[in-house]
Amino acid sequence: MGESSPKIVIVDESPIRAAILEEGLREAGFTGVVHISEMQSLLARIYALDPDVILIDLENPSRDVLEQMFQVSRAVRRPIAMFVDQSDAASIQASVDAGVSAYIVDGLKKERIKPILDLCISRFNAFAKLQDELERTKSALEDRKVIDRAKGILMKLKGLTEDEAYVLLRSTAMREKKKIGEIAQSILTASELLK
Amino acid sequence: MTGPLQIGFIPLVDAAALIVAVDRGFCAAEGLDVTLVREVSWSNVRDKLNIGLFDAAHLLAPVAIASSLGLGHVKVPISAPFNLGLNGNAITVSPALHAAIMAEIDGDRFDPMATALALARVVAARRKSGAEPLTFGMTFPFSTHNYQLRFWMAAGGVDPDEDVRLVVLPPPYMVDSLASGHVDAFCVGAPWNSIAVDRGVGLILHFVSDILVRAAEKVLAVRQSWSDRNPQVVAALVRAASNAAEFIEQPQNRLEAAHILSAPERIGVDADVIQRTLDGRLKISPDGTMRESSRYLLVGREGAARPDPVQAAWLYAQMVRWGQAAFSTDALQTAMAVFRPDLYDAALGSVEKAADAPGRIGAFAGPAFAAEDIAGHLAAFKIGRRI
Numbered sequence: 001m002g003e004s005s006p007k008i009v010i011v012d013e014s015p016i017r018a019a020i021l022e023e024g025l026r027e028a029g030f031t032g033v034v035h036i037s038e039m040q041s042l043l044a045r046i047y048a049l050d051p052d053v054i055l056i057d058l059e060n061p062s063r064d065v066l067e068q069m070f071q072v073s074r075a076v077r078r079p080i081a082m083f084v085d086q087s088d089a090a091s092i093q094a095s096v097d098a099g100v101s102a103y104i105v106d107g108l109k110k111e112r113i114k115p116i117l118d119l120c121i122s123r124f125n126a127f128a129k130l131q132d133e134l135e136r137t138k139s140a141l142e143d144r145k146v147i148d149r150a151k152g153i154l155m156k157l158k159g160l161t162e163d164e165a166y167v168l169l170r171s172t173a174m175r176e177k178k179k180i181g182e183i184a185q186s187i188l189t190a191s192e193l194l195k
Numbered sequence: 196m197t198g199p200l201q202i203g204f205i206p207l208v209d210a211a212a213l214i215v216a217v218d219r220g221f222c223a224a225e226g227l228d229v230t231l232v233r234e235v236s237w238s239n240v241r242d243k244l245n246i247g248l249f250d251a252a253h254l255l256a257p258v259a260i261a262s263s264l265g266l267g268h269v270k271v272p273i274s275a276p277f278n279l280g281l282n283g284n285a286i287t288v289s290p291a292l293h294a295a296i297m298a299e300i301d302g303d304r305f306d307p308m309a310t311a312l313a314l315a316r317v318v319a320a321r322r323k324s325g326a327e328p329l330t331f332g333m334t335f336p337f338s339t340h341n342y343q344l345r346f347w348m349a350a351g352g353v354d355p356d357e358d359v360r361l362v363v364l365p366p367p368y369m370v371d372s373l374a375s376g377h378v379d380a381f382c383v384g385a386p387w388n389s390i391a392v393d394r395g396v397g398l399i400l401h402f403v404s405d406i407l408v409r410a411a412e413k414v415l416a417v418r419q420s421w422s423d424r425n426p427q428v429v430a431a432l433v434r435a436a437s438n439a440a441e442f443i444e445q446p447q448n449r450l451e452a453a454h455i456l457s458a459p460e461r462i463g464v465d466a467d468v469i470q471r472t473l474d475g476r477l478k479i480s481p482d483g484t485m486r487e488s489s490r491y492l493l494v495g496r497e498g499a500a501r502p503d504p505v506q507a508a509w510l511y512a513q514m515v516r517w518g519q520a521a522f523s524t525d526a527l528q529t530a531m532a533v534f535r536p537d538l539y540d541a542a543l544g545s546v547e548k549a550a551d552a553p554g555r556i557g558a559f560a561g562p563a564f565a566a567e568d569i570a571g572h573l574a575a576f577k578i579g580r581r582i
Contacts, residue, residue, distance in 0.1 A: 040377060043362070061365030063236040064335050067267070068363040092246055101238070 006052035006112065007032040011042065013060060017127045021055070024123045030116065043068065053113065054103040055120055058096065066103055091117065098124040143181035150184035153191050199228040200428070203240045204253035206233055206462045207366065208385035208472045209280035209413045211452065212494055213253050214462075216432075216439035218455045224438075225431035233460060236365060237335045244416060245271040251432060253279060254416035257337040257510045260530045263419075264511075266520055267336070272529075274422045275414035276429055276538035277436050278506075281499040282404045283412050283492035284340055285388040285477070286347070287397040288380040289373055292317070292329065296400070305486075307405045307559045311351025318358050331355075332364035332372055332381035339412055340382040342513035343403045349578040350560035355517075356580060373397050384412070385472035385492065386464045392478050393468070399479035404490035408557025409499075411506035411534070422538070433542035440495025449473050501545070502534035508566035509556050516573050518580030527569060 008030055012018040018035045025033050036045055039062045046054065046069070056063055091114075095101065098121040104113050147169065154165035169187075173180045202217075204210040214231065216222050222229045234240045237255055241262060244252045259273040288296070299316040302309030318329065331348075333340040345355040355361055364372055369387045372378045374396040381387075382403070391397035403410060415436055422429050443452045453470035456462045462469060471477055475491035478484070493499035511530035514520040539545065556564040565572050573579065 039368070040372075040375075058239055059235055061235040061367060063238040064365055065363045067238055068336055092242075096242060096246060096248060101242070 005029065005031045006116070007049065008034070008053045008055065008116065009046060009049055009051040010035045011054060011056040011060060011062065011066075013037055013039070014057070014127075017057070017124070020127055021120060021123050024119050025116070028115065028119055039065075042066075052105050053116060055116075056101050056103070057124070058099045058101055063101060069103070091121075094121050098122075099128070100124045143179075143184070146181055146188060147184040150187040153187055199230060200250040200432075201230050201232055201248065202251045202253075203232045203234045203243055203249040205235075205237065205240060205366070207253075207413075208456065208462065208469055209283045209492065209494075210253040210462070211443055211456055211473070212277075212279050212436045212440040212500070213415060215443055215452055215455055216435040218458075218461070219439065219442065219451075221435040221438040221442070222432075225435045227428070227431050227435060231461075237338075241268070244273070244418065245269055247418070247421075250421065250428075251415060251417045253413055255335060255338050256411045256414050256506070257339060257342070257514070258335065259414055259416045259533050260507055260510055261337040261514070261519075263529055263533050264520065264526055266514065272419035273416050273533055274419045274429075274535050274538065275416050275502050275533055276422070276535045276542070277415040277433050278411055278500050278502045278534075279413040279415055279436070279494075281409050281412060281493040281497075282402070282407070282490055283472075284343060284382055284384050284403040284410075285399050285491075286344065286380060286382045286401040286403070287369075287373065287388045287391050288400045289376070289397060290481075292379045293398040293400065305401070305405055307347050307401055308350060310400060311347050311349075311353065311560075313351070314348055315352040318353050322358075328359050329379045330360040330362060330377070332362055332369055332378040332383070334366055334383055335363060336519070337514070339403075339410055339510070340384075342510065342517070343406050343410065344382045345517060346513070346558065346560070347401070347406050349576065352578070354578050370394060370396060386462065386468045389468045389471060389477055390464065392481060395481040398481070399477060399486070402477075402486075402488050402491050404488055406559055408490065409493075409503075409506070409555055411503065411510070414502065414534070422535075426538075426541075429538055430542035433539055437495065437500055437543055440500050443473065444495045446474075501539050502536050504531035504534045504536070505556070505564070505566050507531045507534040508569070509564050512564070512566075512569045512573060515569065515581060516576065516579045518582045521582050522570060527566075531566070 008025060010018050010021055015037060022033050022035055034049055042062055042065050054066060056066060095117060100120050102117055150169060151162055151165040154160055154168060155162060169180050169183055173183045204213055217229045217231050237258055240252045240254055241258050243249045259275050261267060263272045295317045296310055296313045299313035300309050331344055333344055348355055353359060366383050366387050369381045369383050370391045373381060373391055388399050392399060417429060442448050449470050453466040453473060456469050457464060457466035472492060475489055476485060476487045479486045507530045508527060511527055515522045520526060562572060562575050
C-alpha cells in the first residue's frame with residue numbers, strides 16, 4: 001500500500017455527527033472520506049468503495065454486518081477489527097467510551113491509524129458534549145416556562161408584581177436549598193391540586 | 196455482598212431468564228445489584244464484556260467460544276456457567292419462496308430433509324433460469340443461526356457458500372428486509388419470526404428444533420479471569436438465573452413473565468407474542484395456522500440451563516466445517532471448557548453427574564455427533580469448507 005491518504009468510510013446514521021467527523025478528518029489531511037448513511041446493502045457499498053478504514057458508531061446495529069467481512073476472503077482485502085491489537089487497551093477503552101468503533105484493512109500500519117482514531121474519538125466526544133448542551137438548553141427552556149407560570153400564579157394569588165414574585169421564588173429556593181425551577185414546579189403542582 | 200454489576204443483553208426472548216432474574220427480584224434476593232444494559236449488536240456485547248465494561252452478558256454461545264479461541268477477534272477466555280436457552284430460533288421464508296418449496300416438496304412439510312431437498316430443486320431451477328441466487332439472513336457469523344441454516348440446506352445438497360447468499364442482518368432489520376425482498380428467508384430468534392408472520396410478510400418454515408433436538412443458544416457469559424476472582428458472585432448469578440428460569444417454566448407464571456419481558460426498555464414487543472414464544476405455540480402463517488412444539492424454546496426445563504460441553508464441541512465442529520477455524524485437539528478442549536457445568540453444579544449444589552447430562556444434539560441428518568472424533572464425524576458430510 002502506498003503512502004497516499006487512506007480511504008476512509010464513515011458509517012453513521014447521524015448526518016450531523018458524520019459531517020463533524022468528515023470535516024475533522026479533511027482538516028487533518030485525510031481527503032478520501034466517504035459517508036454511508038443508508039444501511040441497506042451496506043456490505044455491497046463497502047466492497048465497491050474498498051476502503052482502508054471503516055468507522056462506525058457503536059449505537060448502529062449494522063456493526064454486526066461488518067463482522068461478516070472477516071468471513072469473506074474472496075473479492076476483498078481482509079479487514080481486521082481495531083480491537084485485534086490487544087496491546088493498546090487504553091485506546092480501545094477510549095473509543096468504546098466515545099462510542100466509535102473502527103475496522104482496519106489488514107496492511108495499514110498501526111502508526112497511520114492512530115491519528116485517525118484519536119481524531120474520531122475526540123470528535124465523537126465533542127458531538128456528545130454538543131448533544132448534552134442541547135439537552136441542557138432544552139431543560140433550561142422548560143424551567144423558564146415553569147418559572148414564568150409560577151410567577152403568574154403568585155402575582156394573581158398574592159397581588160405581587162413580576163419582580164416581587166421572582167424574588168419570592170428565589171428566596172424560597174435559597175432557604176430550602178432547592179433550584180428555582182423545582183420551587184416553581186411545586187407551586188404549579190400545588191395549584192393544580194387546589195383547583 | 197458485592198458491588199453493582201453491569202450486564203449486557205440483546206432484546207430477544209431467550210434473554211428471559213436474565214431479565215426476569217433482575218426485574219422480579221431473584222438477583223436482589225441473592226444480594227446482587229444488577230443493572231441491565233440493552234445493546235444493539237452482538238459485536239458491542241462481546242467487546243464490552245471483553246474489555247470489562249460489562250461484568251456478564253447474554254451472549255450467543257458460538258461468540259463465547261470464538262472469543263475464547265481468538266477467532267476473528269481479540270482472544271479473551273470466556274466462561275459460561277449457565278445456559279440461558281436451548282433452541283428458540285426459527286427459519287422464516289417469504290410467501291414466494293414458501294410456495295416454491297411447497298411445490299417441490301416430497302414428504303411432510305415439517306420434515307427438514309424434505310424441505311432441504313425441495314430447496315435444492317428450487318435453487319437448481321433458479322440457476323437454470325438465470326435468476327439471482329436466493330439470499331438468507333442470519334444474525335452473526337459466529338451464531339447458531341448461521342450453523343443451523345447451513346446444516347439444514349447442506350443436508351439437501353445446497354452449498355451455503357456457492358448456491359445461495361448468506362448475509363448478516365441485525366434482528367430488528369430482518370422483517371423489513373424480508374418485506375422489501377432484500378432477503379428471501381432468515382433464521383432468527385424470537386420474537387422476529389412471529390412479527391414477520393403477524394405482518395403477513397413471511398411464513399415459518401421450521402422451528403430449529405426440527406433440525407436439532409437440543410441446540411445451546413445463548414449463554415450467560417463472564418470473563419474467565421473475572422469468574423476466577425469472583426466465584427461467589429458467579430454462584431449467586433447462577434442461582435438467580437436458575438430461580439428465574441424455574442419461574443418462567445411454570446405455565447401459570449408465563450403471563451407475568453411475558454409482561455415483564457415486554458417492557459419497552461427490555462424486549463419491547465407485545466406481551467402476547469412473547470407468551471406464544473414461551474409456550475411454544477406459534478402462528479406460522481399469515482392465514483392463522485398455528486403450530487405447537489414442546490421443544491420450541493427451553494428456558495430451564497429438561498436440564499436446559501446446565502451448560503453441556505458436548506454442545507460446545509458441536510458448535511466448534513461447525514466452525515471447522517465451514518472454515519472459520521482449523522481443527523486442533525487443543526482448540527476443541529478450549530471450546531468445551533467454555534461451558535462450565537462445574538460452576539453450575541457448585542452454585543446449585545446439583546447432584547446431577549456429568550454422565551447423566553443429556554449430551555444429545557439430535558441432528559436430523561448425518562451420523563450421531565461424536566465430540567471425541569470430530570474429524571471422522573465431519574467426514575460424513577459432503578459439503579463443507581474445511582481449512
